Amino acid sequence: MLTLLSLPNLNSLTLARSPLRPPRPSLPLRNPSRLNFASTPQPPQFPHLSISAVRLSIAPPKSASSVNGFASEGFVEEGRDRRWIEVLRSALPGGTWWELPGHVDVGDAEPVTVVSALRRMWDLIAQDRWVVFVAFVGLVVAAVQTVFFIFVSCIVLFLSQTSHGRLVAFGDLDTTLLDGISFFGSEWRGYGFPTECTALDSVLRCFRNSQVKRMREKLYSSLLFQDISFFDSETVGDLTSRLGSDCQQVARVIGNDLNMIFRNVLQGIGALVYLFILSWPLALSTLATCIVLAFVILLHGQFDKWLKNLADISLRQSVAYGLWNFSYNNLYHSTQVVAVLIGGASIVAGHITVEQLTKYILYCEWLIYATWWVGDNLSSLMQAVGASEKVFRLMDLLPGVKLQRLLGRIEFVDVSFHYPSRTMVHILQRVNLSIFPNEVVALVGLSGSGKSTIVNLLLRFYEPTDGKLLIDGFPLKDLDIKWLRENIGYVGQEPRLFRMDVGSNIRYGCPRDVNQEDVELAAKQAYAHDFIMSLPNGYQTTVDDDLLSGGQKQRIAIARALLRDPSILILDEATSALDAESEHNIKGVLRSVNENTKKKRTVIVIAHRLSTIQAADRIVVLDGGQIVEMGRHSELLKKGGSTFSSIVGVRFMWKLMPEHHDDDDVHLFVHVPLKKSLPTHNRDVQIKIEDSGLFSELYVVKGTKIGREILSVNLA
């Protein structure tokens, strides 16, 4: 990080603090991130400027500068002049040299107003507003005192010339009093705006830190409820930056920038008023200097926006800073030169006294100083406003409507979808599906057909790119996402367990108060109670992802979902790791819960087992992101639709449950779908069941051959 010592030309900017001289800004230390020259070992080099600019804009045509291949002197001279003019023009603010390569994004597309940003920040510090009010009063006291300090000091100084001891003593007393007021004012202001090293500094920083903390908490809780699509498009680094530096920057606005702006505006106005009282021509000349200085500072602040975002413009940064530094020093000194010239003439002419000129010069310094601070803090404020836009946008993504009760009616209306990371691949295309309250719907389809995507949309992990998704008639995006997810039970294929006891794992995330009996009832419904009781400490046994089998974890996850008593239950291959018997039992339990409890529920199940699918009220067959068939199992078989047959047949061929088959060799009625190479009507086919541990495998035997051509099996 840059210090004053690393830039020798900055030393002239730091003057010792004395009662008669306002503290001069030590610029790089004030805001190091904005003036970080660590990567610029050399001081600004203007030759770079000319070389680069020549390359950009100077390319005189050969014919203009040469005659028969020889350069004409007049042309050369003219060309050189023009070149220098071009170089200078390109280096001026807004010139071509400052332009950045087209592909670089230098800022936010959407502007945010200072007023709206400040209003949001004001809301954020609602409970600490009294601190800010008190601090502002301190600020005003300190600023007024500062303005009068010079006035009183000059009186004391010039009284001492006349050696009126008592008056000097009175003046000293007055100065001491003002010093005291200044001290308390600054300390008091510092309580609200901890920006300077005051005695209370460490305590005072707590206020700003609490602002940052509050903002981070709010932002973080907002992030937790974002769609998964949000995390597809936002990188972890960006979010960390929002939580880290952006929150700091936004908190700095109230705690620092506004404080400094108000303080310096007050002091500047005080100084300016006094200057006009002393001598209006002198005051006008200083005012003109201040306006130019403010313009230069603001211009530099604009470049800061780029400097922060881009790594490859350190050269421009150096030049911009050099120009700024040059302007500041010269403008500052010019006010003193003007003051001495005009003021000297005015003293000779008898218009003002030496004392008045002294006061004038001192107030000039204050005014320049105040202008510098206001300009610098304004550009810093603009940066913070830019940062606040992203922070507030994320915070605003919070709640929607909470319904009194969720009935469980789900409607997909012309829903199309593609994932943000693969915009060219259409995953769902114009899906229209109405699921009624308490209905059990099975989604089937080949791998990649979009079953889980439908569930992802329902859980609002993503939003449809087209069409509407309604729950109980309300657009899903208008509903309070936290409330909605509390009312939906979701069990995935690979549920996660936390390293804590089984009971706590079942209770995890349950939004209502439950007792041990409720937990055990849910575990019994999920056929998990017996195996839990066989663990060393029953429900108190500590488990984690590695200590239980896939099927046991699924049963705990199902118990967890049942305990919440959700209005909508989604099972995304939630029983895939269960043995056939457990799966059969759980399927029955889910069905009976749905029918027998007071609170009915809508169930959406994605499964590949025939037995599970058969239990559904309706089967929805997906292919390539579209619904191709829909109906009861028997209806679909009767229709003989090729998609359903191929999907269901192939899947179930490998996952038939053994209890239907007592013998190794059985004859079953097998539905044979339309296929050119196979007969088009039902026929008896010999099948063979082979038990391979977890699943029984079904081989379709045609004659002596073992084949897998039969695409669906009807065990009815």
Ligand SMILES: Nc1ncnc2c1ncn2[C@@H]1O[C@H](COP(=O)(O)OP(=O)(O)OP(=O)(O)O)[C@@H](O)[C@H]1O
């Ligand atoms: N986060 C994602 N980003 C991009 N593409 C995705 C994402 N998740 C899924 N996909 C793609 O979307 C398509 C549909 O996936 P989906 O998981 O919905 O299929 P599925 O029918 O549930 O498959 P399976 O039965 O294998 O679980 C697939 O081509 C998949 O590669």
